[in-house]
Each structure stands twice: as C-alpha cells, then as structure tokens.
Amino acid sequence: MPSLIDIRRRIRSVKNTQQITKAMKMVSAAKLRRAQDRTIASRPYAGMLRKVLGNVAAAAAMDDDAGDFPLLARREERRVLLVLITADKGLAGAFNTNLIKAAQRFSTERAGAEVRLELIGRKGRDFFRKRHANITGEHLGLAAKVKYEEISVIAQKAMEMFRNQEIDAVYLVYNEFKSVSTQKLTVSRVLPAELPEQSGAVDYIYEEPPAEMLRDLLPRYVEMEFYRALLESTAAEHAARMTAMDAATSNAADMIEKLTLYMNRVRQASITKEIIEVVSGAAAAE
Numbered sequence: 001m002p003s004l005i006d007i008r009r010r011i012r013s014v015k016n017t018q019q020i021t022k023a024m025k026m027v028s029a030a031k032l033r034r035a036q037d038r039t040i041a042s043r044p045y046a047g048m049l050r051k052v053l054g055n056v057a058a059a060a061a062m063d064d065d066a067g068d069f070p071l072l073a074r075r076e077e078r079r080v081l082l083v084l085i086t087a088d089k090g091l092a093g094a095f096n097t098n099l100i101k102a103a104q105r106f107s108t109e110r111a112g113a114e115v116r117l118e119l120i121g122r123k124g125r126d127f128f129r130k131r132h133a134n135i136t137g138e139h140l141g142l143a144a145k146v147k148y149e150e151i152s153v154i155a156q157k158a159m160e161m162f163r164n165q166e167i168d169a170v171y172l173v174y175n176e177f178k179s180v181s182t183q184k185l186t187v188s189r190v191l192p193a194e195l196p197e198q199s200g201a202v203d204y205i206y207e208e209p210p211a212e213m214l215r216d217l218l219p220r221y222v223e224m225e226f227y228r229a230l231l232e233s234t235a236a237e238h239a240a241r242m243t244a245m246d247a248a249t250s251n252a253a254d255m256i257e258k259l260t261l262y263m264n265r266v267r268q269a270s271i272t273k274e275i276i277e278v279v280s281g282a283a284a285a286e
Contacts, residue, residue, distance in 0.1 A: 004270070007263040011256055018252035024091065025245035032180070032238035038146070039177050039228075039235040046228050053217050057195045059210035071159060071218045074192050075168040079114045081136065081158055082106055083190075083226070084128075085174040085233040086121030088140060095175060095240040096123040098185055102173050103128075106187065116167065118154065120230065136161075143234045148227050155226040159219060162191045172225065177235035181243055186232075190225050193218055 084103045086096045103124070107115045119125045120139045128135060137157065142150055158170045170191035175183040 004263060004267055007259060007266060011259045011263065014252050014255050014259065018249055018256070021245045021248040021252060025242050025249060028238045028242035028245060032235065032242055035146075035231070035235040035238050036177065039231045042228050042231050046224055049217075049221055049224055053193075053214070053221050054195050056210050056214045056217060060214045069214060069218065070163045071222065072192050072195070075165070077110070077113055077169045079116065079167045080110060081116050081118055081161060081167045081170045083118045083154070083158065083170065083172050083229075084120065084124045085172070085229060086119075086124035087233075087237045088122040088143060089241075090123065091244060092237055092241040093244040095183070095237055096121075099173060099175065100124060100127050102185055102187060106171070106173065118158065120154070142230060143237065146227075146230050146234055148223075151227045151230050152223045155223040156219070158191065158226075159222055172229045174229045174233040175236035175240075176232045177239060180239045183236040183240060186229075188225075188229075190222055193221060 082103060084099060086099050090096065100123070103117070114134070116134045116136045117124075117128055118137045118139075119128060119135060120142055122140050125135075125138045125140065129138075137154070139150075139154060158167075161167045162170060169189060172186070172188050172190055174186055176186045178184050
C-alpha cells in the first residue's frame with residue numbers, strides 16, 4: 001500500500017497537469033475563434049469562384065479557337081502528388097492519426113501508381129520521413145499564421161509539375177472544419193481541375209475572350225483550393241485540441257477525486273491501526 005506522502009505527491013502532480021490542460025484548452029478556444037471566422041469567410045468566395053469558373057468554361061467551350069488548357073488535361077494517374085496537411089503539434093486527439101492513416105490508405109489503393117508526398121505540418125513530415133517515403137517537399141509553421149502568399153507557392157509548384165507532365169493528378173488530404181466537436185476527413189482532387197456543370201446558358205458580356213479569362217482563373221482557383229484547405233485544417237486542429245484538452249481536464253478532475261478518496265481511506269486505516277496498537281499496549285500493561 002502506498003504511503004500518504006506518495007498519494008499526496010501524485011495528487012499534486014495530477015493537479016499540475018490539470019492546470020496545463022485547462023490553459024491549453026483556453027488558448028485553443030481563443031485561436032479557434034479567429035480561425036473559424038477566417039474559414040467561414042473564405043467559403044462564399046471559393047463557392048462563387050467555382051461558379052464563375054464553370055460559367056467561363058462553358059463559354060470557352062463554344063469557342064473553336066480556344067485551344068487546350070493544361071490544368072484541365074486528364075491523363076492516366078500513373079504519378080500522383082498527394083498534399084497532406086497535418087498539424088505541427090500533437091495533443092489534438094486523433095486529428096493527425098486519422099490524416100496519416102488516410103494518406104497511407106490512399107497510397108495502398110494506388111499500389112500501381114507512384115505516389116509522391118508534399119507534406120505540410122510537422123507530424124506528417126516526421127511520420128513519413130522515418131519511413132523513407134517519396135517526399136517532394138516539406139513545409140512547417142504555415143498553420144501558425146495562414147498566409148495566402150506562402151500556400152500559393154506550394155500550389156504553383158504543383159501546377160508547374162502538372163503542366164510539365166511530371167505528375168498526372170494532385171490530391172489534397174485535410175480535415176474540414178464542421179463544428180467544434182466534428183471534423184470531416186476530406187480527400188479531394190485539385191488537378192486536373194473539376195469544373196461544375198452548367199444546367200443552362202449564362203448570358204455574360206465578356207470584355208476579354210472567355211478562353212483567356214479561363215487561363216487566368218484556373219491558377220487562382222487551384223491556389224484558392226490550397227488556401228481554403230489550410231484554413232479548414234487550422235480551424236479543425238484548434239477545435240480538436242480544445243476538445244481533447246477539455247476531456248483531459250475532466251479526466252484529471254475524476255482522478256483527483258478518486259485519489260483523494262483513496263488517500264482518506266489510507267489515512268483512516270492508519271489512524272485505526274495506531275488506535276488499536278495504543279489500546280493493545282494499554283491492555284497489556286494492566
């Protein structure tokens with residue numbers, strides 16, 4: 001049976017851990033608020049850009065002199081670039097684990113293709129570097145302060161590889177933010193770009209030929225998809241960490257309660273034992 005000093009030391013240790021998890025929960029809650037606002041604000045823009053892109057593509061399809069669009073070229077997926085967005089830190093529940101498993105499952109399902117990895121986030125980088133995966137690039141610290149300029153560089157690199165036919169497709173793997181308690185694991189194809197189908201003709205007045213506008217809009221669309229994926233992942237990460245730290249704080253409170261009850265029982269048993277020894281000694285002296 002452990003001594004009272006050992007039990008008190010363990011209670012004190014659990015209380016210190018509880019303070020840390022509570023502080024981490026509050027920090028994640030504050031960061032989540034800002035990340036959530038940016039994520040929600042980006043969704044209407046991305047949706048409208050996709051709609052406009054579909055309208056312009058429909059108009060460009062009517063032009064016989066439009067030519068080909070490299071970012072829309074469909075080829076057999078023999079070489080695939082998988083862009084994996086994980087967190088730089090842990091303590092976020094199964095956030096990183098689910099993403100890494102999804103990337104491994106993606107590679108397994110395409111065993112006949114060459115899968116290259118573009119890794120955003122320390123956790124994914126560390127995991128696949130130890131396993132000597134085919135890594136084309138590593139990017140750390142982007143989620144701390146999401147900037148369009150930084151993520152657009154990665155998108156431009158992927159587009160350049162696709163134009164040069166070094167790869168046949170580009171996929172994004174990330175967690176989409178749904179709510180504080182829910183994140184959706186998303187695997188989406190970015191290249192070749194998928195344009196929404198138009199149900200009816202759109203009467204637009206174009207100052208430039210639709211084909212030229214489509215060539216200018218397609219790179220912006222791909223960059224926006226990368227940017228939005230990183231925003232969604234950042235918000236989902238803070239939500240997952242806040243939920244995990246809240247559960248850890250509650251578990252610490254339950255453990256403190258159980259240890260306190262156990263300490264009281266040990267102390268009561270010790271006092272009872274001492275009383276019995278005193279009484280037994282007094283009875284033996286008579």
